[in-house]
Structure formats: structure tokens, C-alpha cells
């Protein structure tokens with residue numbers, strides 16, 4: 001993740017909010033949220049047990 005302003009690598013905040021990652025630019029302090037998990041995210045479905 002690069003800062004759009006400074007074009008330098010942003011550091012990742014270790015706290016994560018739900019499915020978001022927070023990135024902070026060490027230079028300008030800009031915060032960027034990255035959404036983790038796209039449409040194609042697989043939800044774990046319970047296996048149907050046939051009796």
C-alpha cells in the first residue's frame with residue numbers, strides 16, 4: 001500500500017476493524033482503509049448431512 005500523495009509505503013495499523021485494514025502514512029499521516037474480502041468471498045456453509 002502506497003500513499004497516493006507521497007508515494008511511499010504506508011504502515012499497517014495492527015488493529016483491524018472488522019474486515020478493514022487501516023494504513024497510515026508515516027510522512028503525512030494520511031489514513032487509508034483497505035477493505036479485505038471481496039464479492040467472491042466464500043462463506044463457510046455447513047455441510048448438509050444426508051441421512
Ligand SMILES: [Zn+2]
Pocket residue numbers: 003004005006007025026027028029030
Ligand atoms: Zn503520505
